[in-house]
Amino acid sequence: MDKFRLIPPQASTSAHQIDWLFIALVAIMLFFLISVFFPITWFAIKYRRGSNANRSNPSHGSNLIEISWTTLPVVLSVALFSWGAVAYYHIERPPPNALEVQIVGKQWMWKLQHAEGKREINELHVPLGQAVALTMTSQDVIHSFFVPAFRVKQDVVPGKYTSEWFKATQLGEYHIFCSQYCGTEHSGMIGRVVVMEPVAYQRWLTTGEAGESIVVSGRRLFLDRGCSGCHALNSKFHAPLLEGLFNKPVPLSNGETVKADQQFLRDSILLPGKQIAAGYDNIMPSYTGQLSEEEIMQLIAYLKSIADNRSPPPP
Amino acid sequence: MNAIATAVVAEQFDDIEQQHSAAKLGMWIFLATEVMFFGGLFLAYTVYRFTYGHVFALASRHLDDVFGGVNTAVLLFSSLLMALAVRAAELGRRKQLVRLLLATALFGVLFMTIKAFEYRKDFVEHLVPRFDFRWDGPDAANAELFFWIYFALTGLHAIHVTVGIALILVLALLASAGKFSQNFMPVEITGLYWHFVDIVWVFLFPLLYLAGHR
Amino acid sequence: MNATPNATTTIVRHSGAYALDNYLTSGQGVKSWLLTTDHKRIGILYLWTILVFFLIAAVAAALMRIELLTPAGDLVTSETYNKLFTIHGVLMVWFFLIPSIPTVLGNFVIPMMIGARDVAFPRLNLFSWYLFVAAGALALWSLIHGGVDTGWTFYTPYSTTYANSHVISMAAGIFVAGFSSIITGINFIVTIHKMRAPGLRWFRLPLFIWALYATSLILVLATPVLAITLALMSVERLWGVGIFDPKLGGDPILFQHLFWFYSHPAVYIMILPGMGVISELITCFSRKRVFGYAWVGCSSMAIAVLGFVVWGHHMFVSSQSIYAGMIFSLLSFLVAVPSGIKVFNWTATLYKGSITFQTPMLYALGFIGLFTIGGLTGLCVATLAVDVHVHDTYFVIAHFHYIMVGGMVMAFMGGLHYWWPKITGRLYPEFWGKLAAMITFIGFNLTFFPQFLLGYLGMPRRYHAYPPEFQMLNVLSSAGASILGVGYMLPLIYFLWSLKRGRVAGPNPWRATGLEWQTGSPPPVHNFEGTPIVTASPYMYDAEADRELHMANA
Amino acid sequence: MTTSPPKLYWKTFVALAVLLAITWSVSYVDLGSFNLIFALGIAVAKAILIMLFFMHIRGSxxxxxxxxxxxxxxxxxxxxxxxxxxxxx
Missing domain, CATH: 1.20.5 (Single alpha-helices involved in coiled-coils or other helix-helix interfaces)
Structure with missing residues (x-):
């Protein structure tokens, strides 16, 4: 791991893309450096005071030259910008069937949870060659989940979900850093990603205390915390049915329509009055402070699992 | 007369005209910084009105727009008096200048008293964040955010009005001692500041009090 | 200023060389300094004040570099390290980089360059210095009582709810320092507009004036937003206002928008005056009119305006929308173009010149080299995909140190050496000046080039302990820092030495064409006997004539 | 700079008062999002009036x-x- 290297291990698909872009940038930098340093040293030697170089009718400017070394950088800029923007667009859009992992950043540790229920602290086991999508939030301050080997970084902001994804292409262990300053032990908030063969990954998932899957614990919370008291067919309270809700358009009481994505579900749990569904009044109590970030994620995972079947779950 | 005039011109300037235009340019640049200073708060208002529009409209209905409207009229009238005072200073009419300055300050104080009554009414209606803020409608947090921005904006404006009143009273004192017979620039500069404070309120009133139909 | 005559500096008492009745001898005693409204004396007051803050911040930097020699954080605790990099950032940004060239060289030289007797509002100028001292006192008070550990960026919600250090007193210090620079900005804009000598049209102004005019525009339009941002942050920390607090529905990203709206133009406040100094030095020491005068002048203005629309590149990974990120990325590329124009024009100025390599010229050439590297690596962090990898790593640290230390501090040193004879009437020792310039150049590169590699390898910034594989590059960087330290200490010594024993400079030791060189050194209280009339454009140098002159007395 | 007659200032004040009355009364009518645009439009008009006449930008x-x-x-x-x-x- 510690032989001297100039660039970090290229362990993800986007790593190659970004390294190529960086090499192109370095090439352009060298071009501009040479086109500035060479003339300076040449002029400094040729036209040093006392040298008998020809100094007749020196020119003090020519719009042609000025325009040329304005348009050339602008053209290069637009080209570099678009290459960077296209690569950025891919980095920011997780593929649809990615492996779901939920991360909660807390002052100076990472709490990770796989969809199958396996929980980890400061460690992330992922299968080789499988896209992994991370859904992240923070319990306190802004952190940032940074894996240099995968060239991915995304701030983890309290109060909202941020996401990033990668597809590991090389086995081994790689650093996880927190790259947004978050307090005293900011430099201690590190961990490691372990890329394993898919088979070994499946075995790892089931060994050890394989806790109940997120969906199961989400459903348990749905019942224990009284959600099913209102959000059920036979409930005497007038509350929207949550089956088949996830990612569907929801008409609001103020006339707008929003998609019921993770952020909408989270806000509805914590700030129920923020966006009230049309035809319902604001009677839902706020769960701020009563549900931890992990529990909210589990509830949302449960709501996602019942997104496709119309029939309500067996009581 | 000429001897007094040159005494008025500061040593680094060549003539009174250069000194006047320098003072005015300096003041206008300062007003540009004040626009950016209030700008930060206007940005916070705009962003949160964009994200929590519904609650902001609800919360702004709790503000009494009669107070706001009357206050706008009071400040507009004091701006008029200030403009007349600057004109009096230009024409060298000392007594009229002093009277107009005092009238302007009076309306400034009137504005502050109306503001004080309004703040007291808001306090009684439990609308002041951190001081037993009560909000029965949907999500109190965002409504509290609206009232924080309301008190930040109007509070910062009130500080500027107080500073304005103090400046005008000092000017009135100096004017009664006949100090502005040749150089009326301090009156013009304070006038510019006072009109700026009025313009800020001209924007505050519709954004805070009339946000969303009654 | 009683000079003790000895072998090297035989002062002819009444020689025209040393103007005996000048602004330094026009008043004696502390009161004449503390109540002066003379722009030259205020410049010197600022010089001593920023020197104090530079030394404190340099000590903090030294401690950090020693700490980073070893992977384990063993020299200081993580709490102390966080306070070290915060005080290094705050003092360097607001108490050294932003004020240095405008308030020291600008205050001293602008009125003389445009043929005025003083700045437009001398009393305000002195008030600005008192504000600056009060701000420094507040910052040092906060430092003494335990310092701040939020980083110079004060990101919420850490700075408002979770930090338990003296955030508010530091924020108050910066708030007051902001108003000090606003007043300097207003003063310069009005002076340049209203007090130019007869015949000094806009396109006859020296490029240093163009650069400081553009800087003052940014000072005046950006600093108020910093003031309101720090005020809101402090109010939220005191009373839990909630504008940036996610629990109340506030958005921490709004703080970043407000903060960087000021802080990116602030980096142009730091570099533009440096560019102005370099335009002066390159033309004077290559004895040649600048290439493309109008383009260099207007590129300063272009940087000032474009500098306001690019701040989003600090927030590419902060959950800002990717489309806003794309807008900011494109605009950030475009803001690099005017800087490129300047570097190309300086290079073209050397063509057919009669180049000499005194200390100011060494600093100027060093500036061009290091600023070009700094500017080009700026393209890497402006590219969206690459910034995802290098944001908040040592790559960014190296990028902005190449521009701030390699660019701005080199330019400040070059300008200080260039105008030192005019300020004090005495010349610094040429040999030691060149030596210090070269040591600084070498030390700088050894310190910060390894950090580019560290950054791309993924070492995050603000880490006081790091994985062992980064140690070798960190040791290299710390070694470089020690050389850089020596490079900075040398001028401090020989400048003080030159006050008493430096060779007498005379009105125009560099045979430069600026208006400030047409009067005595040190200049009289009102700068010029009568009001100078300007008839020609600046930099009327003639390389050919200079060569004959050199040949004649060689 | 010729000093303008007091009548001009009074006319400006009356115009400002009328604009205030308009923006205040219109706020009682529900125009949806148009309310905001209308209120801001009038505020900008009032600001320009103050700047032109009271702050003597006109002719400066x-x-x-x-x-x-x-x-x-x-x-x-x-x-x-x-x-x-x-x-x-």
Missing amino acids: SRLLHFVAAAGVLWLLILLSLVLGDYMTR
């Missing part, structure tokens, strides 16, 4: 016109680019 140098506009222009830069972020999230 082009430089002062630019400085007066620069403050507002820079505020718009701040507002537009930040809203550009919030609207496209």
